[in-house]
Amino acid sequence: MRCVICHRGFNSRSNLRSHMRIHTLDKPFVCRFCNRRFSQSSTLRNHVRLHTGERPYKCQVCQSAYSQLAGLRAHQKSARHRPPNASLQAHSPALPVPHPASLAHHIPTMVL
Structure with missing residues (x-):
């Protein structure tokens, strides 16, 4: 199934219906803290976490x-x-690299 407006594909009718609210600006989901409205329930759920922590x-x-x-x-x-105390091993176990960023810097300079 495809959206007739943006042609995005969906695997179910309910997902397509939910998506169509983006185009119609229908926002039935309301935040109980600030009354902001959302077209998707998942977007409201994420938003509410800003209020609740x-x-x-x-x-x-x-x-x-x-x-x-x-x-x-x-x-x-x-x-x-x-x-923070994790050390990565270079090619030799006797040569620990103290931090992952050090290893990222170290590997390109190695001569093999």
């Missing part, structure tokens, strides 16, 4: 918490989510 997405390495899954995923891709 809820951060359900936690890093298993450092326990940093995020209100949205995208924030956790961005954190996990960065070097910040690694434990």
Whole structure:
């Protein structure tokens, strides 16, 4: 199924119906804290977390918490989510690299 306006594809009628609210500006979901309106219930759920401070997405390495899954995923891709004392090994176990950023700097300079 495709949206007749933007031609985006959907795997169910309910997802297409939900998407169509973006084009019609229908915003039936209302924040109970500030009365801001949203076209998607998931967008409202994420917005409410700004008011409540809820951060359900936690890093298993450092326990940093995020209100949205995208924030956790961005954190996990960065070097910040690694434990501060973790050392990465270079090609020789006798040569520890003290920080992931050091390894990123070190590898391009290696002569193999």
